Amino acid sequence: MTRNPGVPRxxxxxxxxxxxxLLLSEGPLTRSELGERTGLSKVTAGQLLARLEDRGLVExxxxxxxxxxxxxxxxxxxxxxxHVAGLEVLPDAITVGVADITGKVVxxxxxxxxxxxxPVATVHAAVQRACASARITLPQLKAFVIGTRGVVDxxxxxxxxxxxxPSWHVGVLASLRRTxxxxxTIENDVNLVALAEHRYGAAAGQDDFVVVWTxxxxxxxxxxxxxxxxxxxxxxxEIGWLPVPGEPLPADVTRPQSGSYQRLVxxxxxxxxxxxxxxxARPGATGPEIVRAAVAGxxxxxxxxxxxxxxxxxxxxxxxxxxxxxxxxxxxxxxxGTELAAMVEDAVAKVCPSRPQVVTTGITGNPVLRGALVAAxxxxxxxxxxxxx
Numbered sequence: 001m002t003r004n005p006g007v008p009r010x011x012x013x014x015x016x017x018x019x020x021x022l023l024l025s026e027g028p029l030t031r032s033e034l035g036e037r038t039g040l041s042k043v044t045a046g047q048l049l050a051r052l053e054d055r056g057l058v059e060x061x062x063x064x065x066x067x068x069x070x071x072x073x074x075x076x077x078x079x080x081x082x083h084v085a086g087l088e089v090l091p092d093a094i095t096v097g098v099a100d101i102t103g104k105v106v107x108x109x110x111x112x113x114x115x116x117x118x119p120v121a122t123v124h125a126a127v128q129r130a131c132a133s134a135r136i137t138l139p140q141l142k143a144f145v146i147g148t149r150g151v152v153d154x155x156x157x158x159x160x161x162x163x164x165x166p167s168w169h170v171g172v173l174a175s176l177r178r179t180x181x182x183x184x185t186i187e188n189d190v191n192l193v194a195l196a197e198h199r200y201g202a203a204a205g206q207d208d209f210v211v212v213w214t215x216x217x218x219x220x221x222x223x224x225x226x227x228x229x230x231x232x233x234x235x236x237x238e239i240g241w242l243p244v245p246g247e248p249l250p251a252d253v254t255r256p257q258s259g260s261y262q263r264l265v266x267x268x269x270x271x272x273x274x275x276x277x278x279x280x281a282r283p284g285a286t287g288p289e290i291v292r293a294a295v296a297g298x299x300x301x302x303x304x305x306x307x308x309x310x311x312x313x314x315x316x317x318x319x320x321x322x323x324x325x326x327x328x329x330x331x332x333x334x335x336x337g338t339e340l341a342a343m344v345e346d347a348v349a350k351v352c353p354s355r356p357q358v359v360t361t362g363i364t365g366n367p368v369l370r371g372a373l374v375a376a377x378x379x380x381x382x383x384x385x386x387x388x389x
Contacts, residue, residue: 017385019048028061028074049075057081083136084380085127086372087146091164096130097369103377107134119167120175142380144180145372147189151234157186191228192371193329194221199374201362202327210323215330218262239313265309277302288335307343318352329361
């Protein structure tokens, strides 16, 4: 009879991985509790915990009172066993967050990118500053995920097109990996928002949904079957280019503000609608400021007009994907809150055979950064937890 010597080793690795994920999701557990949840015997669970302790991945975090005998030791994942970095890169700011392996954010810094002509040096300096604030070294970061505006090519991971970040071109990813390490990923910012909503926000527990990002630019994050849908070239979600009847088609695709849907719901459109509805807005007011003023002043006519325009894009997505749940995000979506979301839902129901639920974002703080940290943690845990034996 031929034996496969790799099987026991594989089983130990799978058990270790399961135990670590349980300790992360359910908090500190005793040896008995871990055995009950994994189906392992107390002896096997004890051996597993000893193995993970030796590797510095778990530690005793306290004691639990027991009715009989001595108090049982509680085991938890060592937070400092690994760290990750998430970044949001904008033309005028780079935000870096560092989290430990449990997902706790230990530091968040904002750095001025100066002229931004050397993205690699700028990102490196920003990450080093964050590491210094977190009192860790660069090698302790197991994964980096960078969120940017623009189209990221799924084939090579490079930014294929970004109007706002012209220096982020093909070859930047390879240079970043040479500087920071191999575990660097660039991702579209709205896709990262979808990951954040899926993990922490309004779409938690939902595997089919769409994030509609409305702000300076318009975008979509599409989650189907629990996985991001990026498209063949990474262009899935560029809803600003959606052709809209009555709006001119773009003459120059390098100018995002010329997209038909962008013209319909962008800042100029919101400003014009405010004037039409007698909503006084200070000169130079941003889209979110205009919408917040309308919500505060109960200007339902203006909000209904904005909802009708947003519904054009939501309806187009609904009839193609039928996601069931639409999350309104971005500065304008957040400013409109539940009132705007309800109006969009009603407007979509009038023009679609199906009625998706439309809700406002459930993410507080920086949603792109939170999504970047979600993606980075997935990578780091896969790396750290999959090689425990």
